[in-house]
Amino acid sequence: MTVRIKRLELNGFKSFPRSTVFEFDAGITAIIGPNGSGKSNIADAMRWVLGEQSYSNLRGRKAEDVIFSGSTARSAVGMAEVTLTLDNSSGELPIEYQEVSISRRACRNGENQYLINGSRVRLKDVNHITASLGQAHTVIGQGLVDAALSQRPEERRGLFEHAAGITGLRMKYAATARHLAETTSNSTRLEDLLNELEPRLKTLERQAKQAREFAEVQQNLRETTLRYYSSLWREHQERLNTLRQNAETAQTELERETSELAEAQAAIQQLETELETLQERGEALDQQIIDSRSQVRELEHRIELSRQRRDSLNVEVERHAERRASLVSESEQIEADIGERQAERESIQREIDELEVQLAHHRQKQSAIDEQIDALTR
Ligand code: ATP
Numbered sequence: 209m210t211v212r213i214k215r216l217e218l219n220g221f222k223s224f225p226r227s228t229v230f231e232f233d234a235g236i237t238a239i240i241g242p243n244g245s246g247k248s249n250i251a252d253a254m255r256w257v258l259g260e261q262s263y264s265n266l267r268g269r270k271a272e273d274v275i276f277s278g279s280t281a282r283s284a285v286g287m288a289e290v291t292l293t294l295d296n297s298s299g300e301l302p303i304e305y306q307e308v309s310i311s312r313r314a315c316r317n318g319e320n321q322y323l324i325n326g327s328r329v330r331l332k333d334v335n336h337i338t339a340s341l342g343q344a345h346t347v348i349g350q351g352l353v354d355a356a357l358s359q360r361p362e363e364r365r366g367l368f369e370h371a372a373g374i375t376g377l378r379m380k381y382a383a384t385a386r387h388l389a390e391t392t393s394n395s396t397r398l399e400d401l402l403n404e405l406e407p408r409l410k411t412l413e414r415q416a417k418q419a420r421e422f423a424e425v426q427q428n429l430r431e432t433t434l435r436y437y438s439s440l441w442r443e444h445q446e447r448l449n450t451l452r453q454n455a456e457t458a459q460t461e462l463e464r465e466t467s468e469l470a471e472a473q474a475a476i477q478q479l480e481t482e483l484e485t486l487q488e489r490g491e492a493l494d495q496q497i498i499d500s501r502s503q504v505r506e507l508e509h510r511i512e513l514s515r516q517r518r519d520s521l522n523v524e525v526e527r528h529a530e531r532r533a534s535l536v537s538e539s540e541q542i543e544a545d546i547g548e549r550q551a552e553r554e555s556i557q558r559e560i561d562e563l564e565v566q567l568a569h570h571r572q573k574q575s576a577i578d579e580q581i582d583a584l585t586r
Pocket residue numbers: 221222223241242243244245246247248249250272273274275276277278350
């Protein structure tokens with residue numbers, strides 16, 4: 209047997225909260241440590257990853273016991289994972305990989321997963337691989353030798369069968385027995401069918417004869433049909449040739465008419481263009497007429513306004529003439545008044561002159577009196 213353990217990786221399993229890797233080189237690997245340091249936990253990990261279902265074989269009471277439950281230095285983790293890597297370069301394991309990694313994960317919520325080379329598999333697939341390990345796969349735990357010696361012969365048988373690689377053979381035997389049972393039941397069903405079919409053999413022979421005759425008639429029919437369709441095909445071929453010639457003539461005619469049609473269309477196109485130009489000019493002229501009419505209306509309106517203005521100016525001119533006449537007579541009156549006022553003003557001026565002479569005289573008298581008063585006061 210040349211399947212070898214290469215590596216064992218523990219992560220969150222029992223007393224291994226951190227990722228711990230054990231490399232197994234050629235020869236014997238021994239793990240040494242004081243009591244309680246976790247040596248048996250490594251053996252448990254090996255059992256566990258290979259699909260162990262018995263909690264007591266894993267020295268626990270429930271599935272959760274394999275997950276690191278915490279220590280004074282570290283708090284508990286939520287998942288345990290163990291990966292066992294086997295060297296399968298000999299190809300003895302029933303899987304096409306040189307190296308096979310079997311992993312098992314357990315979570316506190318009860319979830320349990322198996323993986324082979326990173327792909328999710330079922331426990332059955334792991335068992336299929338471990339079974340093929342045969343006698344090379346026996347985990348002898350602490351006290352197992354003592355227990356084996358004290359067991360009854362029939363209890364001990366399981367251990368020896370496992371160690372002798374009989375477990376794998378037993379699985380193969382069970383599968384073969386299952387296949388045999390299926391084959392036996394199939395052959396029984398076939399016998400039943402045979403018994404059922406035998407009485408119908410005559411009828412079937414008659415039907416076979418009829419089928420042969422039918423095939424013959426069908427063959428004749430096929431040949432006749434073929435001949436019929438060949439002559440039909442030739443006839444149609446000739447008609448087709450005539451029709452092709454007609455079509456060619458019609459095609460030539462069509463091409464000539466098409467070119468005439470194109471010419472006519474070009475002429476129509478040109479006429480349409482000219483018509484459009486004329487229409488545009490007509491529209492412009494219409495617009496000019498509309499504009500001219502509106503100008504005429506505006507001029508008429510302005511003439512009417514001018515007429516009204518002229519009439520009102522005439523009225524005003526008359527009014528101004530009357531006013532001018534009255535102003536002329538008024539000015540003559542004012543001029544007469546001015547003459548009178550002028551004369552009156554001149555007589556007043558004379559009076560003022562006389563009064564100013566008197567005032568000057570009185571001022572001289574007053575200043576003489578003021579001087580006398582000053583002299584007296586002194
Ligand atoms: P001995 O030689 O006495 O059998 P050992 O070296 O084989 O000892 P193990 O029995 O593998 O030691 O390890 C026991 C230790 O593992 C104990 O300290 C125990 O507390 C610890 N342990 C077991 N399960 C867990 C767990 N789920 N979480 C944390 N520690 C655990």
